[in-house]
Amino acid sequence: MKHSIISALLVLVLSLIFVACGGGSNGSNGSGGSGGIYGTVTDFDSGEPVQNANVQLRPSGNTAITGSDGMFEFRDINPGDYKLKVSATGYKDLIDDYVITVEDTMMRRDVQIANKCAKHHCGTHGTCEARTVDDGYNCICDDGYFNDGYMYSGECVSPCDSNPCGNEACIATEYDEYECGAVFPECGASNKTPCKYDGYVWSARARQDLDWNSAMTYCDDLSEGGYSDWSLPSADVLDGLNRYGASGNIFGEDGSYWSSSSCDQGAISLYFYNHGQDCDAVSNTYSVRCVRW
Numbered sequence: 001m002k003h004s005i006i007s008a009l010l011v012l013v014l015s016l017i018f019v020a021c022g023g024g025s026n027g028s029n030g031s032g033g034s035g036g037i038y039g040t041v042t043d044f045d046s047g048e049p050v051q052n053a054n055v056q057l058r059p060s061g062n063t064a065i066t067g068s069d070g071m072f073e074f075r076d077i078n079p080g081d082y083k084l085k086v087s088a089t090g091y092k093d094l095i096d097d098y099v100i101t102v103e104d105t106m107m108r109r110d111v112q113i114a115n116k117c118a119k120h121h122c123g124t125h126g127t128c129e130a131r132t133v134d135d136g137y138n139c140i141c142d143d144g145y146f147n148d149g150y151m152y153s154g155e156c157v158s159p160c161d162s163n164p165c166g167n168e169a170c171i172a173t174e175y176d177e178y179e180c181g182a183v184f185p186e187c188g189a190s191n192k193t194p195c196k197y198d199g200y201v202w203s204a205r206a207r208q209d210l211d212w213n214s215a216m217t218y219c220d221d222l223s224e225g226g227y228s229d230w231s232l233p234s235a236d237v238l239d240g241l242n243r244y245g246a247s248g249n250i251f252g253e254d255g256s257y258w259s260s261s262s263c264d265q266g267a268i269s270l271y272f273y274n275h276g277q278d279c280d281a282v283s284n285t286y287s288v289r290c291v292r293w
Contacts, residue, residue: 126156189252
């Protein structure tokens with residue numbers, strides 16, 4: 001009986017010594033405290049949780065990464081006053097001014113961070129791209145649109161927005177420069193409208209069985225695609241329609257065509273079926289494809 005009492009007293013003394021020496025603490029930061037901070041990080045505009053945000057505890061420097069629910073926590077930290085710094089890809093850094101006083105309980109602090117592109121001014125013709133080096137963003141503009149005088153930010157605008165060409169098509173070339181004229185497709189066998197090839201605009205269809213003088217007059221009088229400045233192509237320009245290595249031209253035609261180039265016996269014609277050309281009497285009748293330049 002005496003030994004049992006002594007043993008019980010010994011266990012009690014050892015337990016008191018263990019607690020007094022801090023043997024009962026389990027702090028994740030090795031601080032020996034029992035309080036902490038937890039909360040959520042959400043998007044300022046949408047209210048949705050922000051995943052993989054880096055939350056830094058100041059002044060201790062400890063960090064936590066938010067989960068898919070936007071939650072973070074710091075456990076077992078020393079009593080004292082703390083602040084939070086939050087950063088995430090595509091968001092502006094947040095240094096929270098709110099002071100969180102920690103004693104012996106878990107304190108909640110929810111924060112919101114602003115997406116750099118949430119309220120961008122790129123307009124309907126630009127895509128916002130958050131910069132990683134600062135809190136700014138870039139506007140990636142659609143074709144024909146340009147940042148309004150800046151290398152970054154700013155709405156994407158086009159000199160054609162003000163309709164400077166009236167009924168003609170406007171083609172933006174620089175931030176404040178443009179050209180007026182039709183936007184022609186590339187020429188091909190199925191083409192049914194004026195088209196562009198090798199730097200020239202060609203009429204939608206070929207006219208057949210014209211002598212050379214009639215061919216010249218036909219192109220001079222042609223009105224097509226809203227233009228009346230058509231002409232008969234020179235031999236060099238007409239030769240650009242050749243599909244070298246194949247019979248015919250880019251329109252899939254293999255007949256003989258008049259050019260505007262003259263020669264000793266009359267005028268030069270091109271034969272698309274064999275890529276040849278000859279000097280023919282102007283009374284001969286061939287096909288005609290008019291051109292603009």
